[in-house]
Amino acid sequence: MPRKSLLKPALTTLFLLLLSSYFIFIAFFSPNPNLNSFVSRENVINSPTVKVYMYDLPRKFTYGVIESYAMARGGIKAPVDDDSLLTYPGNQHSAEWHLFSDLNRVDRVNSAVTRVFDPEQADLFYVPFFSSLSLVVNPIRPAATATEGRVVYNDEEMQEGLIGWLEEQGYWKRNNGWDHVFVCQDPNALFKVVDRVKNGVLLVSDFGRLGRDQASLVKDVILPYSHRIRSFGGDAGVESRESLLFFMGNRYRKEGGKVRDLLFQILGNEEGVTIKHGAQSRESRRAASLGMHTSKFCLHPAGDTPSACRLFDAIVSLCVPVIVSDYVELPFEDVIDYRKIAVFVDTSSAVKPGYLIKLLRRVSTERILEFQQELKKVKRYFEYEDPNGTVKEIWRQVSLKLPLIKLMINRDKRLVKREFPEPDCSCLCSNQSGIHTTL
Incomplete structure (x- = not known):
């Protein structure tokens, strides 16, 4: 009986993987070899087809x-009357x-999605x-803020408030989200x-803190920092x-990022290597810009989760990432072959004394x-401006999810009861594969 009870989730997983692969193949490959180029296949999508309704959330x-x-x-002393006076702070997320901002623009062209203002059309x-x-x-x-008579902001209450608002919306309830x-x-x-x-559809930087029943490559989209x-x-x-290898960032991280401290110990005295501990600041960014622009390779170790922003700093610096x-x-892997722009080294090899430097x-x-x-x-794929x-590119990735979304909506409506001892594998998580040295 236990073996039989696990068969349905396994078959579901296999079916959805094959279906997703089929749609991606049909959308992006053709007999014309010119379409198999390294760069984006923009000509495949000539006009917006996927209609997106953006909720008018409470301010x-x-x-x-x-x-x-x-x-x-x-930055300001009191609430403002004009939202145009507010500036979103610069950060990696x-x-x-x-x-x-893009969906609010009136001059949007050549996007894979078009904004609609009637939810019935979405x-x-x-x-x-x-x-x-x-x-x-x-x-x-925060205690200092409280003593000044201001209400201390609470992110958890905001999250709960968002869900409460959504659950009152008919379109949320209609298809179970x-x-x-x-x-x-942010992780x-x-x-x-x-x-x-x-x-x-979750737009995330990685799956580091998400469970297998919460996120996957099949239904979600990986975003660059x-x-x-x-x-x-x-x-x-x-x-x-002139520099062989450069890294500047926080030396001490949690979870998978513990490899950073080991790399600091191993690489700290190597000739041609610059590896510095530094937190986010304007001065640190200037130093990092100079270092990345004058180095052949830029180190990209894991942060608190598998990804970190320095990969994308390296890409726009034309400094070959060492991951x-x-x-x-990684973002946009259907159009970007990262083996052509980066060196991949597994953690166990990277922390062997002398291995990484000899390789480079x-x-x-x-x-x-x-x-x-x-x-x-590929640099433009990592330029938000x-x-x-x-x-x-993010909207193109989102648009590709629509066939699977329709499948899941229809499947959800006809299923009466689920008796799986484990989560129903409606999606496939693929962030468990190993990594190998490539040049």
Whole structure:
């Protein structure tokens, strides 16, 4: 009996994987070899077909979050009457702002989704809660804020309030949330309510703190962090890149990021290597820009979760990323072959004394130039400000989920009872595969 009870989830998983692969194959491959190029297949989508309705959330979930952040840090002294006076703070999790701003533009063209203002016309419903910013609104010393007579912001209450508001909406209840899209880019964003929104399309940076029954590559989209350093404006070349390997960031991280401390110990005295401990600040970003722009390779170890923002800083710097993170998921892998732009090293090999440096010193100048040329090709995918960049690609990725969403909606409605001893594998989590050294 136990073996038989697990058969249905396994078959469901296999069926959905094959279905997802089929739709991706049909949408993006053709007999024309020119379409199999490394760059995006933009010509496949000539006009918007997927209709998105963006909820008009109560202000406290959008501009109110920005306002609370600014007040907590002294940027403004009191609530404002004009939302245009509010500026979303620069941080690595700003995808939520860029997507919100994009849907509010009147001059949107060549996007895979079009905004509709009648929910009856919508294929998907976008929930524009600034969940990552909400997570960090509280000032460093909330007690000081309380003594000044201000109400201390509470992210958990905001999450609960959002769900309470959603559950009153007919379109949320109609399809059990399958056709709703949430951005929760910070690994802890929406942590309190993620089980209640897990049916939806989650826009995340990785699956590090999400369960197998909450997130997967089949239904969700991996987002790049916003790069925090200036892009490199020059061409491919190694003449001005005298340093072999560069890293600047927090040395001490939790969970998978513990490899950083080991790498600091191993690489700290190696010739041609710059590895520095540094927190986020304007001065640190200037130093990181200089370091990445003058180095051949940039180290990308795991952070508290498998991904970290320095990968995307490296890409826009044309500094070849060296990825040391065994379970990392990467954005837009249907159009980007990361083997052409990065070196992958498994953690156990990377922490062997001398291994990493010997590996990188063997890379020829010609190979480094090949990496850099490919980095230039894909650089725009990681530029949120580029009209043909990150936001456009995110919406394309979201649009690809629609056939699966319709399948799950119809399947959900006809299922009367589920008797699975384990979670029904309606989605496939694939962040458990190993990583291997490639050059």
